[in-house]
Amino acid sequence: MKKSFLLLILPLLLCSCGEKIRETSSGRMEFVSLSDIKIDDGFWKPFYLIHRDITLPLCVEWTENHFDSTMVSKAAQGIAYSLQFEKDPQLAARRGTWVTRLKNETVQQQSVEDTCEVSRSVSEFFNAAEQLRLSGDGKYADDLEQILYNKVLPGISLKGDSFSSDLPESSEGEWQRKTLEDTPGSAMDLFRAIPYVGNITYGTSKDALWVNLYIGGEAKVKVTGKDVTVHQTTTYPWDGYAAMRLGLPKPLKAEVRLRIPSWCEDFTINVNGNAVVARLENGYAVLRRKWLNGDKIELVLDMPVNISDADFMGKVDQDQRTIRRGPIIYCMEYADNQDGFESLHLSEDTEFQMEMLPKKKWWGHELMRITAKTSGAPDIVLIPYFAWGNRTPGKMRVLYMYEIT
Numbered sequence: 080m081k082k083s084f085l086l087l088i089l090p091l092l093l094c095s096c097g098e099k100i101r102e103t104s105s106g107r108m109e110f111v112s113l114s115d116i117k118i119d120d121g122f123w124k125p126f127y128l129i130h131r132d133i134t135l136p137l138c139v140e141w142t143e144n145h146f147d148s149t150m151v152s153k154a155a156q157g158i159a160y161s162l163q164f165e166k167d168p169q170l171a172a173r174r175g176t177w178v179t180r181l182k183n184e185t186v187q188q189q190s191v192e193d194t195c196e197v198s199r200s201v202s203e204f205f206n207a208a209e210q211l212r213l214s215g216d217g218k219y220a221d222d223l224e225q226i227l228y229n230k231v232l233p234g235i236s237l238k239g240d241s242f243s244s245d246l247p248e249s250s251e252g253e254w255q256r257k258t259l260e261d262t263p264g265s266a267m268d269l270f271r272a273i274p275y276v277g278n279i280t281y282g283t284s285k286d287a288l289w290v291n292l293y294i295g296g297e298a299k300v301k302v303t304g305k306d307v308t309v310h311q312t313t314t315y316p317w318d319g320y321a322a323m324r325l326g327l328p329k330p331l332k333a334e335v336r337l338r339i340p341s342w343c344e345d346f347t348i349n350v351n352g353n354a355v356v357a358r359l360e361n362g363y364a365v366l367r368r369k370w371l372n373g374d375k376i377e378l379v380l381d382m383p384v385n386i387s388d389a390d391f392m393g394k395v396d397q398d399q400r401t402i403r404r405g406p407i408i409y410c411m412e413y414a415d416n417q418d419g420f421e422s423l424h425l426s427e428d429t430e431f432q433m434e435m436l437p438k439k440k441w442w443g444h445e446l447m448r449i450t451a452k453t454s455g456a457p458d459i460v461l462i463p464y465f466a467w468g469n470r471t472p473g474k475m476r477v478l479y480m481y482e483i484t
Contacts, residue, residue: 108282113163120295129239157271195244200230201268217362232465287334319380336363345381413473415460424480
């Protein structure tokens with residue numbers, strides 16, 4: 080029993096995010112490890128810093144106090160990803176001690192609930208990443224991105240110190256995130272998911288650079304055996320602009336594959352200021368040419384607000400809708416909609432206004448607010464679903480009544 084148990088968990092403990100994958104006929108991508116990427120992104124950098132400074136110490140302390148075999152394997156995996164973001168010899172040594180202890184003693188199983196909605200979402204996220212890695216099909220990048228923004232991030236507070244195990248579509252004001260002691264299963268899953276995001280930003284294959292996610296920073300990769308530096312600047316997910324500047328010691332003839340999300344109906348690509356037409360293949364715009372040092376690729380994805388007939392679980396009633404913009408689902412909280420909260424609705428004539436909110440009001444995070452304006456009805460103020468529940472507990476709704484005119 081002990082031997083089979085170790086065979087089950089050691090792959091999680093010893094995994095490496097930059098490992099090579101087996102080749103398939105439809106895709107030969109391998110992800111670029113976060114250890115080769117420097118994240119400098121307005122959206123993701125605060126999450127990484129909060130994860131390092133707040134979430135990581137909480138999870139490490141809980142693991143050492145409880146040492147449940149399932150939870151320690153998740154925590155060790157999370158630490159492995161975190162160490163790629165920033166080296167920490169002490170933390171690496173503590174993780175090594177956990178692995179040794181699991182090898183040399185029988186660890187008592189704890190009754191930890193890890194079949195909650197958030198934990199299932201994290202499993203879906205990792206599964207989509209694996210499918211993307213094996214197939215090179217952009218539909219899996221779409222899936223993991225939707226899951227990431229709307230079913231993983233909502234599980235952790237913007238301060239990084241409280242967690243949720245469920246994903247409610249509405250609340251009457253009683254819901255709030257809990258401490259790690261109350262939700263260890265989802266907390267440990269979130270602990271390993273957040274730092275993994277950087278590892279799937281880029282991929283490489285024999286003759287191509289793949290841009291899977293739009294996250295600002297610098298990556299050092301190899302394409303056709305040659306060193307390439309990619310410096311990406313972006314305002315994603317708040318709008319659809321992303322620019323990649325290539326650093327090349329020598330000219331490089333290869334493909335650059337830019338993911339075009341399934342929600343995007345129109346986009347433009349410029350290379351060095353000149354519009355280009357790209358071949359579309361499996362959800363990626365494929366640019367093949369001889370690249371020179373300093374070449375700049377600019378992508379602009381059309382990102383209108385969309386009244387959708389499906390929520391993040393994939394279905395709603397026929398007279399209800401959700402608000403989406405790009406990869407993000409929006410919700411309304413009572414804190415912003417105290418007048419007529421129960422009677423607010425949308426219609427075909429609803430118009431939308433966007434506004435970036437001050438970071439200081441949201442624990443250092445960027446946040447875009449949408450105001451829905453419908454003739455004859457009060458305005459609806461919306462924030463990203465992942466950001467709800469961080470202020471005073473109150474009512475929340477993802478679904479809105481929709482009037483067909």
